[in-house]
Amino acid sequence: MELTIIGSGTGMPSQTRAYPCTLVKIKGKHLVFDTGPGSLRQLFLLNVTCLDIDHLYYSHFHMDHSLDLVSILFAMRYHVPKRTRPLYITGPTGLQAFYEGLLAVYKDGIDPKTFDVHLKEIDRGEVVYEDWKIVVEPLKHFTMSIGFRIESQNGKTLTYSGDTGYCDGILRLAKKVNTLILECSFPDEQQIEGHLTPRLCAKIAHESECGRLILTHIYPNCDMVIRNNNHHLIAELKNIYHGEIVVASDFSRFTV
Numbered sequence: 451m452e453l454t455i456i457g458s459g460t461g462m463p464s465q466t467r468a469y470p471c472t473l474v475k476i477k478g479k480h481l482v483f484d485t486g487p488g489s490l491r492q493l494f495l496l497n498v499t500c501l502d503i504d505h506l507y508y509s510h511f512h513m514d515h516s517l518d519l520v521s522i523l524f525a526m527r528y529h530v531p532k533r534t535r536p537l538y539i540t541g542p543t544g545l546q547a548f549y550e551g552l553l554a555v556y557k558d559g560i561d562p563k564t565f566d567v568h569l570k571e572i573d574r575g576e577v578v579y580e581d582w583k584i585v586v587e588p589l590k591h592f593t594m595s596i597g598f599r600i601e602s603q604n605g606k607t608l609t610y611s612g613d614t615g616y617c618d619g620i621l622r623l624a625k626k627v628n629t630l631i632l633e634c635s636f637p638d639e640q641q642i643e644g645h646l647t648p649r650l651c652a653k654i655a656h657e658s659e660c661g662r663l664i665l666t667h668i669y670p671n672c673d674m675v676i677r678n679n680n681h682h683l684i685a686e687l688k689n690i691y692h693g694e695i696v697v698a699s700d701f702s703r704f705t706v
């Protein structure tokens with residue numbers, strides 16, 4: 451699996467971090483997890499166009515994770531050559547209503563005419579595909595938020611938290627995973643319900659015994675603490691979790 455953090459930021463604008471979006475490539479397929487505003491262009495900077503996207507996975511429907519679905523459908527509608535391959539969209543309960551709501555607002559501008567859209571709502575469980583498997587657990591964030599564990603055919607594993615607080619769901623998804631991507635929204639001194647801090651991320655990484663921890667979804671306040679205090683902070687986290695810790699930037703790339 452090839453993993454690229456497309457946007458390592460949040461709903462707050464940042465000069466260095468784009469809105470949340472993560473790309474996973476498996477066997478030539480493009481799996482995109484969350485598409486905050488501007489994600490389509492961020493993907494395009496890596497030569498991934500709206501025609502290349504095979505699967506869209508949504509962790510929840512806060513705007514910073516979902517808004518660019520509109521731009522993606524719009525681009526697919528008008529792209530030449532036309533998209534003919536089906537598009538698969540997976541998300542928690544509410545996906546169907548969200549999608550229909552967008553169609554009601556934007557109508558013909560986004561209504562796919564040349565390809566099929568397959569929506570799948572899932573709050574917990576597994577979906578098995580030809581070359582990979584997805585495991586879904588509900589997480590503690592917002593009415594229906596989910597996280598994903600992706601397992602490739604050769605046994606490699608990757609967990610993407612979306613937004614979450616510390617909860618059993620993320621521990622189950624992260625259990626002994628090769629690479630764990632966690633949201634790291636706020637500094638430890640400004641912890642908010644339904645979100646993680648650097649120390650909570652390290653605690654989850656330690657308890658789940660993951661192989662590598664990647665921190666993303668970094669709000670400006672947390673970013674400031676990381677930038678001003680990087681060595682000290684990472685050293686502190688390494689006391690809790692002994693594996694590799696990476697603070698993601700936009701376009702950070704990893705092989706899993």
Ligand SMILES: [Zn+2]
Nearest residue numbers: 461512514613
């Ligand atoms: Zn978010």
Ligand SMILES: [Zn+2]
Nearest residue numbers: 510512592613
């Ligand atoms: Zn959220």
